[in-house]
Amino acid sequence: MEWFVAPEYWLSRQVFQRALAVVYLMAFLGAALQFRALIGERGMLPVPRFLGRVRFRDAPSVFHLRYSDRFFAAWAWTGCAVSVALIAGLDSQLPLWGGMLLWLAPWALYLSIVNVGQTWYSFGWESLLLEVGFLAVFLGNDEVAPPVVVLFLLRWVLFRVEFGAGLIKMRGDPCWRKLTCLDYHHETQPMPGPLSWFFHHLPKPFHRVEVAANHVTQLAVPVLLFTPQPIATAAASLMVLTQLWLVLSGNFAWLNWITIVVALSAIEFPTTPPRVAGPPLWYVIVVLAVSAGLLALSYRPARNLLSRRQVMNRSFDPLHLVNTYGAFGSISRVRYEVVVEGTADDVPRADSKWREYEFKGKPGDPRYWPRQFAPYHLRLDWLMWFAALSPAYAGSWFSGLVERLLENDRETLRLLRRSPFPADAPPRYVRARLFQYRYTTWRELRETGACWHRTYVRDYVPPMRLETEEERRIRD
Known part of the structure; x- marks a missing residue:
């Protein structure tokens, strides 16, 4: 043999x-x-x-x-x-x-x-x-x-x-x-x-x-x-x-x-x-x-x-x-990120205080330096990158993410680095906005301490809230 x-x-x-x-x-x-x-x-x-x-x-x-x-x-x-x-x-x-x-x-x-x-x-x-x-x-x-x-x-x-x-x-x-x-x-x-x-x-x-x-x-x-x-x-x-x-x-x-x-x-x-x-x-x-x-x-x-x-x-x-197999057959020239925010206001207004959810791996706060997670796989963070490329990538699950954030769902919040809302006080509304991100220059890094610079592009998902009991009865 x-x-x-x-x-x-x-x-x-x-x-x-x-x-x-x-x-x-x-x-x-x-x-x-x-x-x-x-x-x-x-x-x-x-x-x-x-x-x-x-x-x-x-x-x-x-x-x-x-x-x-x-x-x-x-x-x-x-x-x-x-x-x-x-x-x-x-x-x-x-x-x-x-x-x-x-x-x-x-x-x-x-x-x-x-x-x-x-x-x-x-x-x-x-x-x-x-x-x-x-x-x-x-x-x-x-x-x-x-x-x-x-x-x-x-x-x-x-x-x-x-x-x-x-x-x-x-x-x-x-x-x-x-x-x-x-x-x-x-x-x-x-x-x-x-x-x-x-x-x-x-x-x-x-x-x-x-x-x-x-x-x-x-x-x-x-x-x-x-x-x-x-x-x-x-x-x-x-x-x-x-x-x-x-x-x-x-x-x-x-x-x-x-x-x-x-x-x-x-x-x-x-x-x-x-x-x-x-x-x-x-x-x-x-x-x-x-x-x-x-x-x-x-x-x-x-x-x-x-x-x-x-x-x-x-x-x-x-x-x-x-x-x-294969990877990166095409390369994006511009980085977009979906930023998810919530507010405790009963009615969202132009002057409402919107607070940002922070993810573990995906860029969010421009001052937050990326961490090393691989070989561990942060699945939600990866899909958020695809969602920023096109809403079509997020059509099956993004509304579910928003709904669970509105509920302060414990398991969903465990996937995040930080929630801006206490466990007993979930947000009334959650929205998502699209930003363009770029790396800062050496000079910007020294002056601001931020590794990212971001610019607002457009709304991604309008403010959403949970249905009330009365609304649910009318719908049913």
Whole structure:
């Protein structure tokens, strides 16, 4: 069975598996702490309402059988517990089949969450975590050496992530071809990080070098993943360095981190592998059968890469086994932000005192410096960025957000950094306004201490209030 395994990658497997378990933990932790306000029974997009119009085969999930907030919480916290067990290496203490089942657990747990998450879980890194997590099931534990075919499939995933992102850029916004996209990106990206202001103010010639280096890393280097060592290790290492640069420049949830994790599986660490028995026949059959199926499913993602109408971040099957990826095919030149405010006045007037809600990650108060949250994913903050791009992105959930702010809903307020209203005195009216944001200059930063400058653009949502009992009776 020497053709089936690659013993020299045993440490690569260990590093990959522990790091992947950490990403799983971040995903489950975010689900456990945020779901009630987003998709809970009283959430902005309730799971029960979604399940009423979606078939199981289109969105496989345990919640088709039963849903309650308590059950969802138990499900998500179970995912956290399994992730911690995997971080601790429990899978290596089990028989081979037991380790595989343990790795199957977080994949199945998270699949059930993603498939009912609706808009809140529509990001490419959800599918990426599921695809990589499914491959981890068949990577084995300390009883066997890593299977060559699974290591190959992990490189195939990494290739599609990087090469797909490179192609979508070259086919998309002309600024990528002109090497000017980073003149805008650090300022207009979904959620800036603590260093993004400084990245934006780097000299423009340096930005040109960044874009050119990005094209090399995403369009040329991925091909080298399929070359012999040490070239493949050098290619994967370069991808890791590029992703760490992106980690420093913004908050992209676990997109960069999961890409780093996959790249680690392609790095051959200089160490002596332990002696292990050959893989059992049943394991060889299962791995080869699953790998053949995944290669067959790769047809559509591969065709998408070659298509002039390439799409990004799409799943081609409800199990998210093989997907297509890509990011920032177009770059915004101007940053807009939706600012949400409330007032305690019985009737909103021109001179009413409107108080602003502060979000944890999205820009609001010009003096509030961005924090580092990735790999943790602030889902409401991300969707607020899309809402600022177009009201169409917020049509399904924004009115629900306003309604819950009018109620001082505790779970919704937990998603925010600060509410301007005490728990026992909710606002009478809530409104939203659109502002244009830009980074301050070095001089403005010294004089004002603000990293942002904002300008009012227009009203986004007019003042809204809750219906009275009498109004509700008349409507009914």
